[in-house]
Amino acid sequence: MIKMRNFFKVILVLILVNACKNDSKTETLSMQKEITTDYKEAYRPQYHFTPPAKWMNDPNGLVYHQGVYHLFYQYYPDDIVWGPMHWGHAVSKDMVHWEQKPIALFPDKHGYIFSGSAVVDVKNTSGLGTIENPPLVAIFTYHDPEGEEAKRKDFQTQGIAYSLDNGDSWTKYEGNPVIGNKNTKDFRDPKVFWNDRTNKWTMLLVAGDHLQIWLSDNLIEWKKVSTFGKKQGAHGGVWECPDLFPLKVGDTEEEKWVLLISINPGAPNGGSGTQYFVGDFDGTTFTSDQKQHKWVDWGTDNYAGVTYNNTPNDDRIFIGWMSNWTYARDTPTEKWRSAMTLPRKLSLQKFEESYGLINYPLAALDSLIQKEESKDVTVAAAQTERFVFDNFNQTEVKFTSTRKDFFIMFKNEANEELALTMDSSQKMVLLDRIVSGKTDFQEDFGNVIHQMPIDNLPDAPFEVRILLDKSSVEVFINGGQYVMTDQIFPTQNYTILEVENVKETPLELMDFQISKIKGIW
Ligand code: FRU
Numbered sequence: 001m002i003k004m005r006n007f008f009k010v011i012l013v014l015i016l017v018n019a020c021k022n023d024s025k026t027e028t029l030s031m032q033k034e035i036t037t038d039y040k041e042a043y044r045p046q047y048h049f050t051p052p053a054k055w056m057n058d059p060n061g062l063v064y065h066q067g068v069y070h071l072f073y074q075y076y077p078d079d080i081v082w083g084p085m086h087w088g089h090a091v092s093k094d095m096v097h098w099e100q101k102p103i104a105l106f107p108d109k110h111g112y113i114f115s116g117s118a119v120v121d122v123k124n125t126s127g128l129g130t131i132e133n134p135p136l137v138a139i140f141t142y143h144d145p146e147g148e149e150a151k152r153k154d155f156q157t158q159g160i161a162y163s164l165d166n167g168d169s170w171t172k173y174e175g176n177p178v179i180g181n182k183n184t185k186d187f188r189d190p191k192v193f194w195n196d197r198t199n200k201w202t203m204l205l206v207a208g209d210h211l212q213i214w215l216s217d218n219l220i221e222w223k224k225v226s227t228f229g230k231k232q233g234a235h236g237g238v239w240e241c242p243d244l245f246p247l248k249v250g251d252t253e254e255e256k257w258v259l260l261i262s263i264n265p266g267a268p269n270g271g272s273g274t275q276y277f278v279g280d281f282d283g284t285t286f287t288s289d290q291k292q293h294k295w296v297d298w299g300t301d302n303y304a305g306v307t308y309n310n311t312p313n314d315d316r317i318f319i320g321w322m323s324n325w326t327y328a329r330d331t332p333t334e335k336w337r338s339a340m341t342l343p344r345k346l347s348l349q350k351f352e353e354s355y356g357l358i359n360y361p362l363a364a365l366d367s368l369i370q371k372e373e374s375k376d377v378t379v380a381a382a383q384t385e386r387f388v389f390d391n392f393n394q395t396e397v398k399f400t401s402t403r404k405d406f407f408i409m410f411k412n413e414a415n416e417e418l419a420l421t422m423d424s425s426q427k428m429v430l431l432d433r434i435v436s437g438k439t440d441f442q443e444d445f446g447n448v449i450h451q452m453p454i455d456n457l458p459d460a461p462f463e464v465r466i467l468l469d470k471s472s473v474e475v476f477i478n479g480g481q482y483v484m485t486d487q488i489f490p491t492q493n494y495t496i497l498e499v500e501n502v503k504e505t506p507l508e509l510m511d512f513q514i515s516k517i518k519g520i521w
Contacts, residue, residue, distance in 0.1 A: 037052045037335065041333070042334075043333050046470055046520070048339040048342060048469050054080055056339075057082065059071060059304065059340055060087055060115050060118075061104075061117055061138050062307065062308040063120065063308060064309070067093060069092045070089070071089070072118065073321075074086075080335070084145070087140070089101040089103065089104040094364050096365060101167070105161055105170055110144060110157065111143045111147075113140050113141075113142070113159075114142070116139045117138070120135075121135050121136075135162040139190045140161070141159075142176070156187040157176075159177045160176065178220050179214070185208060187206075189241045191241075193245070193309055198215075198284075200216065201215065203215070209239060210227050211286070212227050229261070229277075232290070237272075239261050240261075241262040242261055245316055249349065249350055260276050265325070269299070270300060270444060272325045272326070275293055276294050278290055296318075298450065299473075299474075300487075301323055302322060304321045305318050316345065318344045321340060322485060324487075327444060330442040330445075331487065331489070332438050339471070339472065342365060343362050344359040345362050356481055360476055369396050370515055372513055372515045373513070376512065377512040382501060382503075383501055385500075385501075389497065391516075392410050392493060392495065395516055396514075398464070398466070398515075400510040401422070405503055406420075406464075407421050411498065412492040414490075416435060416436055418488055419431075428454065429452040429484065431473070431484050431486055433450075433488050436489070452482055463477070464477055467517070
Protein backbone atom coordinates (compact mmCIF):
# COMPACT_ATOMS: atom_id res chain seq x y z
CA MET A 1 0.00 0.00 0.00
CA ILE A 2 1.38 3.41 -0.96
CA LYS A 3 -0.01 6.61 0.49
CA MET A 4 -0.48 9.45 -2.03
CA ARG A 5 -0.83 12.83 -0.41
CA ASN A 6 -2.75 11.11 2.33
CA PHE A 7 -5.81 10.93 0.15
CA PHE A 8 -5.63 7.86 -1.93
CA LYS A 9 -4.26 4.47 -1.43
CA VAL A 10 -2.99 2.80 -4.48
CA ILE A 11 -2.88 -0.91 -4.43
CA LEU A 12 -0.82 -2.62 -6.97
CA VAL A 13 -2.25 -5.98 -7.60
CA LEU A 14 0.26 -8.10 -9.32
CA ILE A 15 -1.52 -10.56 -11.45
CA LEU A 16 0.34 -13.74 -11.89
CA VAL A 17 -0.95 -16.08 -14.51
CA ASN A 18 0.25 -19.41 -15.68
CA ALA A 19 2.64 -18.81 -18.52
CA CYS A 20 2.15 -22.33 -19.67
CA LYS A 21 -1.12 -23.95 -18.76
CA ASN A 22 0.43 -27.40 -18.64
CA ASP A 23 3.13 -26.53 -16.24
CA SER A 24 1.50 -25.68 -12.97
CA LYS A 25 4.86 -24.83 -11.44
CA THR A 26 5.75 -21.92 -13.68
CA GLU A 27 3.88 -18.79 -12.86
CA THR A 28 5.16 -15.63 -14.47
CA LEU A 29 4.27 -12.04 -14.07
CA SER A 30 2.27 -11.14 -17.13
CA MET A 31 -0.01 -8.33 -16.15
CA GLN A 32 -0.09 -5.64 -13.58
CA LYS A 33 -3.33 -4.06 -12.49
CA GLU A 34 -3.60 -0.87 -10.58
CA ILE A 35 -6.51 -0.49 -8.24
CA THR A 36 -7.14 2.88 -6.68
CA THR A 37 -9.41 3.28 -3.74
CA ASP A 38 -9.72 5.58 -0.77
CA TYR A 39 -12.19 3.13 0.81
CA LYS A 40 -14.75 5.91 0.87
CA GLU A 41 -17.19 4.80 -1.81
CA ALA A 42 -20.89 4.63 -0.92
CA TYR A 43 -21.57 1.73 1.49
CA ARG A 44 -17.85 0.93 1.90
CA PRO A 45 -17.35 -0.68 5.34
CA GLN A 46 -14.90 1.30 7.46
CA TYR A 47 -13.74 -1.34 9.92
CA HIS A 48 -14.63 -4.61 8.21
CA PHE A 49 -12.39 -6.28 5.67
CA THR A 50 -13.25 -5.70 2.01
CA PRO A 51 -11.15 -6.31 -1.09
CA PRO A 52 -9.94 -3.09 -2.75
CA ALA A 53 -12.07 -3.89 -5.78
CA LYS A 54 -14.17 -6.61 -7.44
CA TRP A 55 -15.92 -9.73 -6.24
CA MET A 56 -15.18 -11.60 -3.01
CA ASN A 57 -16.89 -14.55 -1.31
CA ASP A 58 -15.72 -17.12 1.25
CA PRO A 59 -12.75 -16.66 3.59
CA ASN A 60 -10.09 -19.26 2.72
CA GLY A 61 -6.78 -20.52 4.09
CA LEU A 62 -7.09 -18.87 7.50
CA VAL A 63 -3.74 -19.51 9.12
CA TYR A 64 -1.35 -17.75 11.47
CA HIS A 65 2.34 -17.99 10.61
CA GLN A 66 5.44 -16.02 11.58
CA GLY A 67 3.59 -13.16 13.22
CA VAL A 68 0.85 -12.65 10.63
CA TYR A 69 -2.73 -13.75 10.26
CA HIS A 70 -3.42 -14.66 6.66
CA LEU A 71 -6.81 -14.10 5.11
CA PHE A 72 -7.19 -15.63 1.68
CA TYR A 73 -10.56 -15.37 0.01
CA GLN A 74 -12.60 -16.44 -3.00
CA TYR A 75 -11.89 -13.71 -5.50
CA TYR A 76 -12.77 -12.80 -9.06
CA PRO A 77 -10.49 -9.94 -10.12
CA ASP A 78 -12.35 -9.04 -13.33
CA ASP A 79 -15.88 -8.30 -12.20
CA ILE A 80 -18.12 -7.56 -9.23
CA VAL A 81 -20.05 -10.78 -9.74
CA TRP A 82 -18.85 -14.33 -9.14
CA GLY A 83 -16.60 -15.76 -11.88
CA PRO A 84 -13.47 -17.92 -12.30
CA MET A 85 -12.25 -18.20 -8.75
CA HIS A 86 -8.82 -17.13 -7.53
CA TRP A 87 -7.54 -16.82 -3.97
CA GLY A 88 -7.20 -13.16 -3.03
CA HIS A 89 -4.91 -12.44 -0.11
CA ALA A 90 -4.54 -10.03 2.81
CA VAL A 91 -2.55 -10.15 6.04
CA SER A 92 -2.94 -8.66 9.47
CA LYS A 93 -0.73 -8.42 12.52
CA ASP A 94 -3.48 -7.44 14.94
CA MET A 95 -6.68 -8.86 13.37
CA VAL A 96 -7.97 -5.32 13.07
CA HIS A 97 -5.94 -3.66 10.29
CA TRP A 98 -5.37 -5.45 6.99
CA GLU A 99 -2.73 -5.13 4.34
CA GLN A 100 -3.81 -6.10 0.83
CA LYS A 101 -1.49 -8.52 -0.94
CA PRO A 102 -1.21 -9.74 -4.54
CA ILE A 103 -3.48 -12.56 -5.66
CA ALA A 104 -2.16 -15.84 -4.25
CA LEU A 105 -3.69 -18.58 -6.42
CA PHE A 106 -4.85 -18.48 -10.04
CA PRO A 107 -7.00 -20.93 -11.96
CA ASP A 108 -5.01 -23.47 -13.99
CA LYS A 109 -5.60 -26.46 -16.26
CA HIS A 110 -7.40 -28.32 -13.46
CA GLY A 111 -9.93 -25.53 -12.99
CA TYR A 112 -10.92 -22.63 -10.79
CA ILE A 113 -9.58 -22.42 -7.23
CA PHE A 114 -12.52 -22.94 -4.87
CA SER A 115 -12.56 -22.74 -1.09
CA GLY A 116 -10.10 -24.47 1.19
CA SER A 117 -7.65 -24.05 4.03
CA ALA A 118 -3.96 -23.60 4.79
CA VAL A 119 -1.60 -25.23 7.26
CA VAL A 120 1.96 -24.78 8.44
CA ASP A 121 3.68 -28.08 7.74
CA VAL A 122 5.99 -27.71 10.73
CA LYS A 123 7.61 -31.14 10.37
CA ASN A 124 7.86 -30.81 6.59
CA THR A 125 5.85 -34.02 6.24
CA SER A 126 5.07 -33.08 2.64
CA GLY A 127 8.73 -32.64 1.72
CA LEU A 128 7.72 -29.40 -0.02
CA GLY A 129 9.93 -27.27 2.22
CA THR A 130 12.57 -27.97 4.85
CA ILE A 131 12.48 -28.33 8.62
CA GLU A 132 14.29 -24.98 8.82
CA ASN A 133 11.78 -23.34 6.52
CA PRO A 134 8.54 -25.28 6.82
CA PRO A 135 6.14 -24.79 3.92
CA LEU A 136 2.81 -23.08 4.16
CA VAL A 137 0.51 -25.50 2.35
CA ALA A 138 -2.84 -24.49 0.87
CA ILE A 139 -5.41 -27.22 0.27
CA PHE A 140 -8.28 -26.22 -2.02
CA THR A 141 -10.90 -27.51 -4.42
CA TYR A 142 -10.30 -27.46 -8.15
CA HIS A 143 -13.53 -26.77 -9.99
CA ASP A 144 -13.37 -27.71 -13.67
CA PRO A 145 -15.97 -25.56 -15.47
CA GLU A 146 -15.84 -27.72 -18.60
CA GLY A 147 -16.75 -30.82 -16.63
CA GLU A 148 -19.61 -28.96 -15.03
CA GLU A 149 -20.82 -27.73 -18.41
CA ALA A 150 -20.70 -31.24 -19.79
CA LYS A 151 -22.93 -32.26 -16.86
CA ARG A 152 -20.35 -34.68 -15.55
CA LYS A 153 -20.25 -35.29 -11.81
CA ASP A 154 -16.49 -35.55 -11.33
CA PHE A 155 -15.52 -31.93 -11.89
CA GLN A 156 -14.45 -31.07 -8.35
CA THR A 157 -11.12 -32.43 -7.09
CA GLN A 158 -8.71 -31.39 -4.36
CA GLY A 159 -5.33 -29.80 -4.98
CA ILE A 160 -2.50 -28.32 -2.98
CA ALA A 161 0.02 -25.49 -3.39
CA TYR A 162 2.87 -24.36 -1.18
CA SER A 163 4.70 -21.23 -0.24
CA LEU A 164 8.20 -20.92 1.20
CA ASP A 165 8.04 -17.16 1.78
CA ASN A 166 5.10 -16.96 4.17
CA GLY A 167 2.44 -16.65 1.52
CA ASP A 168 4.00 -14.12 -0.85
CA SER A 169 4.46 -16.58 -3.71
CA TRP A 170 2.91 -19.96 -4.35
CA THR A 171 3.78 -23.06 -6.33
CA LYS A 172 1.14 -25.60 -7.25
CA TYR A 173 2.05 -29.20 -6.47
CA GLU A 174 3.06 -31.06 -9.63
CA GLY A 175 1.03 -34.15 -8.82
CA ASN A 176 -2.31 -32.34 -8.47
CA PRO A 177 -5.02 -33.25 -7.86
CA VAL A 178 -4.17 -35.06 -4.64
CA ILE A 179 -7.74 -36.31 -4.28
CA GLY A 180 -9.55 -37.20 -7.49
CA ASN A 181 -13.27 -37.59 -7.93
CA LYS A 182 -15.04 -40.82 -8.84
CA ASN A 183 -18.53 -39.40 -9.30
CA THR A 184 -19.56 -37.00 -6.57
CA LYS A 185 -21.20 -33.82 -7.85
CA ASP A 186 -20.55 -31.49 -4.91
CA PHE A 187 -17.20 -32.49 -3.47
CA ARG A 188 -15.36 -29.58 -1.98
CA ASP A 189 -14.03 -27.09 0.58
CA PRO A 190 -11.25 -29.10 2.30
CA LYS A 191 -10.46 -27.95 5.82
CA VAL A 192 -7.21 -29.52 7.00
CA PHE A 193 -5.71 -29.44 10.48
CA TRP A 194 -2.92 -31.27 12.27
CA ASN A 195 -4.32 -33.53 14.98
CA ASP A 196 -1.50 -33.88 17.49
CA ARG A 197 -3.37 -36.62 19.37
CA THR A 198 -3.25 -38.96 16.39
CA ASN A 199 -0.29 -37.40 14.58
CA LYS A 200 -2.32 -37.17 11.40
CA TRP A 201 -3.33 -34.51 8.98
CA THR A 202 -7.11 -34.52 9.13
CA MET A 203 -9.26 -33.28 6.27
CA LEU A 204 -12.94 -32.41 6.37
CA LEU A 205 -14.56 -32.48 3.00
CA VAL A 206 -18.20 -32.05 2.09
CA ALA A 207 -19.95 -34.25 -0.42
CA GLY A 208 -23.36 -32.75 -1.15
CA ASP A 209 -25.37 -33.92 1.84
CA HIS A 210 -22.69 -35.16 4.21
CA LEU A 211 -19.23 -34.71 5.64
CA GLN A 212 -16.29 -36.95 4.83
CA ILE A 213 -13.19 -37.25 6.99
CA TRP A 214 -9.88 -38.10 5.33
CA LEU A 215 -6.48 -38.69 6.95
CA SER A 216 -2.92 -38.29 5.72
CA ASP A 217 0.67 -38.45 6.93
CA ASN A 218 2.06 -36.06 4.34
CA LEU A 219 -0.75 -33.86 2.93
CA ILE A 220 -0.36 -35.65 -0.41
CA GLU A 221 -1.72 -39.19 0.02
CA TRP A 222 -5.17 -39.21 1.60
CA LYS A 223 -7.49 -41.95 2.81
CA LYS A 224 -11.19 -41.58 3.54
CA VAL A 225 -11.97 -42.92 7.02
CA SER A 226 -15.51 -41.88 7.93
CA THR A 227 -18.62 -39.92 7.07
CA PHE A 228 -21.14 -37.92 9.08
CA GLY A 229 -24.48 -36.28 8.69
CA LYS A 230 -26.53 -37.90 5.96
CA LYS A 231 -29.36 -38.23 8.44
CA GLN A 232 -28.44 -35.48 10.91
CA GLY A 233 -28.78 -31.74 10.91
CA ALA A 234 -30.40 -29.34 8.49
CA HIS A 235 -30.53 -30.44 4.86
CA GLY A 236 -32.38 -27.63 3.14
CA GLY A 237 -29.44 -27.15 0.78
CA VAL A 238 -26.01 -28.38 -0.17
CA TRP A 239 -23.40 -28.77 2.59
CA GLU A 240 -20.38 -26.48 2.22
CA CYS A 241 -17.30 -25.19 4.06
CA PRO A 242 -16.85 -27.61 7.00
CA ASP A 243 -14.70 -27.06 10.07
CA LEU A 244 -14.07 -29.16 13.18
CA PHE A 245 -12.24 -28.27 16.40
CA PRO A 246 -12.21 -29.01 20.13
CA LEU A 247 -13.37 -26.49 22.73
CA LYS A 248 -13.52 -26.64 26.51
CA VAL A 249 -17.00 -26.22 27.96
CA GLY A 250 -17.02 -22.94 29.90
CA ASP A 251 -14.42 -23.04 32.67
CA THR A 252 -14.66 -26.80 33.08
CA GLU A 253 -12.26 -29.49 31.90
CA GLU A 254 -14.99 -31.04 29.75
CA GLU A 255 -14.09 -30.95 26.08
CA LYS A 256 -16.39 -31.26 23.09
CA TRP A 257 -15.76 -31.05 19.36
CA VAL A 258 -17.69 -28.57 17.30
CA LEU A 259 -18.47 -29.19 13.64
CA LEU A 260 -19.42 -26.23 11.45
CA ILE A 261 -21.34 -26.85 8.24
CA SER A 262 -22.55 -24.08 6.00
CA ILE A 263 -25.69 -24.84 4.02
CA ASN A 264 -27.16 -23.10 1.05
CA PRO A 265 -30.11 -22.65 0.95
CA GLY A 266 -31.88 -23.76 4.12
CA ALA A 267 -30.89 -21.17 6.75
CA PRO A 268 -33.57 -20.22 9.32
CA ASN A 269 -34.12 -16.73 7.89
CA GLY A 270 -33.63 -17.74 4.27
CA GLY A 271 -30.79 -18.57 1.91
CA SER A 272 -27.31 -19.31 3.22
CA GLY A 273 -26.40 -20.02 6.84
CA THR A 274 -24.03 -21.94 9.08
CA GLN A 275 -25.18 -24.74 11.34
CA TYR A 276 -23.12 -26.43 14.01
CA PHE A 277 -23.04 -29.76 15.81
CA VAL A 278 -21.54 -30.39 19.23
CA GLY A 279 -20.17 -33.90 19.64
CA ASP A 280 -17.08 -36.07 19.94
CA PHE A 281 -14.22 -36.91 17.61
CA ASP A 282 -11.98 -39.94 18.17
CA GLY A 283 -9.48 -39.07 15.46
CA THR A 284 -11.38 -40.78 12.68
CA THR A 285 -15.11 -40.42 13.35
CA PHE A 286 -17.28 -37.54 14.48
CA THR A 287 -20.45 -38.41 16.41
CA SER A 288 -23.15 -36.22 17.89
CA ASP A 289 -26.43 -36.99 19.60
CA GLN A 290 -27.69 -33.47 18.99
CA LYS A 291 -31.32 -33.44 17.87
CA GLN A 292 -31.89 -29.72 17.46
CA HIS A 293 -30.65 -27.71 14.49
CA LYS A 294 -28.20 -25.12 15.80
CA TRP A 295 -26.99 -21.99 14.03
CA VAL A 296 -23.84 -19.95 14.51
CA ASP A 297 -25.64 -16.74 13.59
CA TRP A 298 -29.34 -16.00 13.04
CA GLY A 299 -28.85 -13.06 10.69
CA THR A 300 -28.81 -13.66 6.96
CA ASP A 301 -25.25 -12.49 6.35
CA ASN A 302 -22.72 -14.80 7.91
CA TYR A 303 -21.84 -17.63 5.58
CA ALA A 304 -18.99 -20.04 4.80
CA GLY A 305 -17.31 -19.09 8.08
CA VAL A 306 -14.33 -21.14 9.23
CA THR A 307 -11.58 -20.80 11.83
CA TYR A 308 -7.84 -20.15 11.91
CA ASN A 309 -5.20 -22.83 12.07
CA ASN A 310 -2.11 -22.44 14.22
CA THR A 311 -3.18 -19.42 16.30
CA PRO A 312 -1.15 -18.31 19.31
CA ASN A 313 -2.72 -19.52 22.61
CA ASP A 314 -4.94 -21.91 20.64
CA ASP A 315 -7.56 -19.20 20.28
CA ARG A 316 -10.39 -20.33 18.04
CA ILE A 317 -10.90 -17.39 15.69
CA PHE A 318 -13.72 -17.36 13.16
CA ILE A 319 -14.36 -15.20 10.11
CA GLY A 320 -17.45 -15.49 7.89
CA TRP A 321 -18.43 -14.02 4.55
CA MET A 322 -20.91 -11.26 5.32
CA SER A 323 -23.35 -12.08 2.55
CA ASN A 324 -25.91 -14.57 1.33
CA TRP A 325 -26.08 -16.34 -2.02
CA THR A 326 -29.73 -15.27 -2.36
CA TYR A 327 -28.72 -11.68 -3.16
CA ALA A 328 -24.91 -11.57 -2.97
CA ARG A 329 -24.60 -10.71 -6.66
CA ASP A 330 -27.15 -7.88 -6.46
CA THR A 331 -26.08 -5.71 -3.53
CA PRO A 332 -25.79 -2.03 -4.49
CA THR A 333 -22.02 -1.51 -4.50
CA GLU A 334 -20.12 -0.77 -7.67
CA LYS A 335 -16.43 -1.02 -7.10
CA TRP A 336 -16.24 -4.13 -4.94
CA ARG A 337 -18.72 -6.63 -3.58
CA SER A 338 -19.14 -7.85 -0.05
CA ALA A 339 -17.25 -7.85 3.22
CA MET A 340 -16.11 -10.26 5.91
CA THR A 341 -17.66 -10.41 9.38
CA LEU A 342 -15.57 -9.13 12.23
CA PRO A 343 -13.14 -11.80 13.39
CA ARG A 344 -14.82 -13.53 16.30
CA LYS A 345 -13.60 -15.72 19.10
CA LEU A 346 -15.51 -18.98 19.49
CA SER A 347 -16.15 -20.67 22.81
CA LEU A 348 -18.55 -23.21 24.21
CA GLN A 349 -20.95 -22.97 27.14
CA LYS A 350 -23.65 -25.10 28.63
CA PHE A 351 -27.04 -23.45 29.07
CA GLU A 352 -29.45 -25.71 30.94
CA GLU A 353 -28.65 -29.08 29.39
CA SER A 354 -27.75 -27.70 25.99
CA TYR A 355 -24.34 -26.75 24.57
CA GLY A 356 -24.19 -23.35 22.93
CA LEU A 357 -21.48 -22.02 20.64
CA ILE A 358 -20.59 -18.47 21.59
CA ASN A 359 -19.15 -16.06 19.04
CA TYR A 360 -18.00 -12.61 20.03
CA PRO A 361 -15.68 -10.00 18.46
CA LEU A 362 -12.02 -10.38 19.39
CA ALA A 363 -10.84 -8.10 22.19
CA ALA A 364 -8.44 -6.58 19.62
CA LEU A 365 -11.39 -4.63 18.19
CA ASP A 366 -11.46 -2.51 21.35
CA SER A 367 -8.41 -0.63 20.07
CA LEU A 368 -10.69 1.00 17.47
CA ILE A 369 -13.48 1.91 19.84
CA GLN A 370 -13.36 5.44 21.18
CA LYS A 371 -15.10 4.72 24.44
CA GLU A 372 -17.54 7.31 25.68
CA GLU A 373 -18.65 7.39 29.26
CA SER A 374 -21.53 5.10 29.97
CA LYS A 375 -24.66 6.06 31.85
CA ASP A 376 -27.75 4.32 33.11
CA VAL A 377 -30.81 5.19 31.09
CA THR A 378 -34.34 4.82 32.38
CA VAL A 379 -37.22 4.94 29.95
CA ALA A 380 -40.54 5.53 31.65
CA ALA A 381 -43.56 3.37 30.87
CA ALA A 382 -44.88 3.86 27.34
CA GLN A 383 -42.20 6.48 26.62
CA THR A 384 -39.47 6.79 24.01
CA GLU A 385 -35.96 8.02 24.68
CA ARG A 386 -34.17 9.65 21.75
CA PHE A 387 -30.43 9.95 21.16
CA VAL A 388 -28.99 12.08 18.37
CA PHE A 389 -25.52 11.30 17.07
CA ASP A 390 -23.71 12.53 13.96
CA ASN A 391 -23.16 9.06 12.51
CA PHE A 392 -24.32 5.73 13.87
CA ASN A 393 -22.88 3.86 10.90
CA GLN A 394 -19.47 3.51 12.43
CA THR A 395 -20.50 3.03 16.00
CA GLU A 396 -20.86 0.62 18.86
CA VAL A 397 -24.03 0.81 20.94
CA LYS A 398 -23.86 -1.18 24.12
CA PHE A 399 -25.95 -1.58 27.25
CA THR A 400 -27.01 -4.06 29.85
CA SER A 401 -30.69 -4.81 29.81
CA THR A 402 -32.63 -5.53 32.94
CA ARG A 403 -35.50 -6.96 31.00
CA LYS A 404 -36.11 -9.29 28.11
CA ASP A 405 -38.17 -6.66 26.33
CA PHE A 406 -36.94 -3.66 24.44
CA PHE A 407 -37.43 -1.91 21.14
CA ILE A 408 -34.61 0.03 19.51
CA MET A 409 -34.66 1.89 16.25
CA PHE A 410 -31.94 3.59 14.20
CA LYS A 411 -33.19 6.26 11.80
CA ASN A 412 -31.94 8.80 9.29
CA GLU A 413 -33.38 11.85 7.62
CA ALA A 414 -34.44 9.83 4.61
CA ASN A 415 -36.90 7.98 6.90
CA GLU A 416 -34.90 4.79 6.69
CA GLU A 417 -35.18 2.67 9.82
CA LEU A 418 -33.47 -0.36 11.27
CA ALA A 419 -35.27 -1.92 14.23
CA LEU A 420 -34.22 -4.42 16.87
CA THR A 421 -36.83 -5.88 19.20
CA MET A 422 -36.59 -8.30 22.09
CA ASP A 423 -39.93 -9.79 23.00
CA SER A 424 -40.18 -11.94 26.12
CA SER A 425 -43.67 -13.21 25.31
CA GLN A 426 -42.44 -14.78 22.07
CA LYS A 427 -38.91 -15.49 23.45
CA MET A 428 -37.63 -13.89 20.30
CA VAL A 429 -35.30 -11.22 18.97
CA LEU A 430 -36.39 -9.57 15.75
CA LEU A 431 -34.15 -7.66 13.37
CA ASP A 432 -36.10 -5.64 10.85
CA ARG A 433 -34.26 -4.18 7.85
CA ILE A 434 -37.31 -3.94 5.61
CA VAL A 435 -37.08 -0.13 5.32
CA SER A 436 -33.46 0.18 6.50
CA GLY A 437 -32.19 1.77 3.29
CA LYS A 438 -31.84 0.48 -0.23
CA THR A 439 -33.54 -2.90 -0.28
CA ASP A 440 -35.20 -3.15 -3.68
CA PHE A 441 -32.17 -4.52 -5.55
CA GLN A 442 -33.42 -8.06 -4.94
CA GLU A 443 -36.86 -9.24 -3.87
CA ASP A 444 -35.77 -11.35 -0.90
CA PHE A 445 -33.44 -8.83 0.70
CA GLY A 446 -36.03 -6.80 2.53
CA ASN A 447 -39.10 -8.98 2.52
CA VAL A 448 -39.19 -10.44 6.03
CA ILE A 449 -38.18 -9.63 9.59
CA HIS A 450 -35.32 -11.86 10.76
CA GLN A 451 -36.16 -13.90 13.83
CA MET A 452 -33.95 -15.41 16.49
CA PRO A 453 -35.40 -17.63 19.24
CA ILE A 454 -33.75 -16.97 22.60
CA ASP A 455 -35.01 -19.97 24.57
CA ASN A 456 -31.86 -20.39 26.66
CA LEU A 457 -31.11 -16.75 27.41
CA PRO A 458 -30.45 -16.59 31.17
CA ASP A 459 -32.48 -14.17 33.23
CA ALA A 460 -31.62 -10.51 32.82
CA PRO A 461 -29.38 -8.54 33.18
CA PHE A 462 -27.42 -9.37 30.03
CA GLU A 463 -25.34 -7.38 27.59
CA VAL A 464 -26.61 -6.15 24.23
CA ARG A 465 -23.84 -5.02 21.87
CA ILE A 466 -24.62 -3.60 18.44
CA LEU A 467 -21.85 -2.87 15.94
CA LEU A 468 -22.89 -0.78 12.98
CA ASP A 469 -20.77 -0.12 9.92
CA LYS A 470 -21.65 1.56 6.62
CA SER A 471 -23.39 -1.54 5.32
CA SER A 472 -23.74 -3.98 8.18
CA VAL A 473 -25.14 -4.52 11.63
CA GLU A 474 -23.87 -7.19 14.04
CA VAL A 475 -25.87 -7.85 17.19
CA PHE A 476 -24.33 -9.81 20.07
CA ILE A 477 -26.57 -10.72 22.98
CA ASN A 478 -25.23 -11.99 26.28
CA GLY A 479 -21.60 -11.98 25.20
CA GLY A 480 -22.27 -13.76 21.90
CA GLN A 481 -24.73 -16.44 23.01
CA TYR A 482 -27.17 -15.09 20.45
CA VAL A 483 -25.88 -13.35 17.34
CA MET A 484 -27.41 -11.75 14.25
CA THR A 485 -25.41 -10.35 11.33
CA ASP A 486 -27.20 -8.49 8.55
CA GLN A 487 -26.15 -6.34 5.65
CA ILE A 488 -27.94 -3.00 5.37
CA PHE A 489 -27.64 -0.24 2.77
CA PRO A 490 -28.86 3.03 4.30
CA THR A 491 -28.56 5.83 1.75
CA GLN A 492 -27.53 8.22 4.54
CA ASN A 493 -25.98 7.57 7.91
CA TYR A 494 -28.38 6.88 10.75
CA THR A 495 -28.37 9.85 13.13
CA ILE A 496 -31.17 9.06 15.54
CA LEU A 497 -31.55 6.21 17.97
CA GLU A 498 -34.85 5.65 19.70
CA VAL A 499 -35.40 3.34 22.62
CA GLU A 500 -39.05 2.65 23.26
CA ASN A 501 -40.54 1.18 26.38
CA VAL A 502 -43.68 -0.67 25.38
CA LYS A 503 -44.41 -1.95 28.88
CA GLU A 504 -46.05 -0.49 31.95
CA THR A 505 -43.00 -0.50 34.19
CA PRO A 506 -39.81 1.55 33.67
CA LEU A 507 -37.15 0.08 31.39
CA GLU A 508 -33.61 0.35 32.67
CA LEU A 509 -30.66 0.12 30.35
CA MET A 510 -27.52 0.04 32.43
CA ASP A 511 -24.09 1.18 31.24
CA PHE A 512 -25.61 2.59 28.08
CA GLN A 513 -22.84 3.70 25.77
CA ILE A 514 -22.57 5.02 22.22
CA SER A 515 -18.96 4.98 20.96
CA LYS A 516 -17.39 5.87 17.65
CA ILE A 517 -15.33 3.22 15.92
CA LYS A 518 -12.19 4.30 14.08
CA GLY A 519 -11.77 3.29 10.46
CA ILE A 520 -9.04 0.81 9.54
CA TRP A 521 -8.02 2.02 6.08
C1 FRU B 1 -19.50 -21.36 -0.58
C2 FRU B 1 -19.00 -21.89 -1.91
C3 FRU B 1 -18.07 -23.05 -1.69
C4 FRU B 1 -17.22 -23.01 -2.94
C5 FRU B 1 -17.10 -21.53 -3.19
C6 FRU B 1 -17.01 -21.17 -4.65
O1 FRU B 1 -19.94 -20.05 -0.63
O2 FRU B 1 -20.10 -22.24 -2.72
O3 FRU B 1 -18.72 -24.27 -1.50
O4 FRU B 1 -15.99 -23.63 -2.75
O5 FRU B 1 -18.23 -20.92 -2.61
O6 FRU B 1 -16.71 -19.82 -4.81
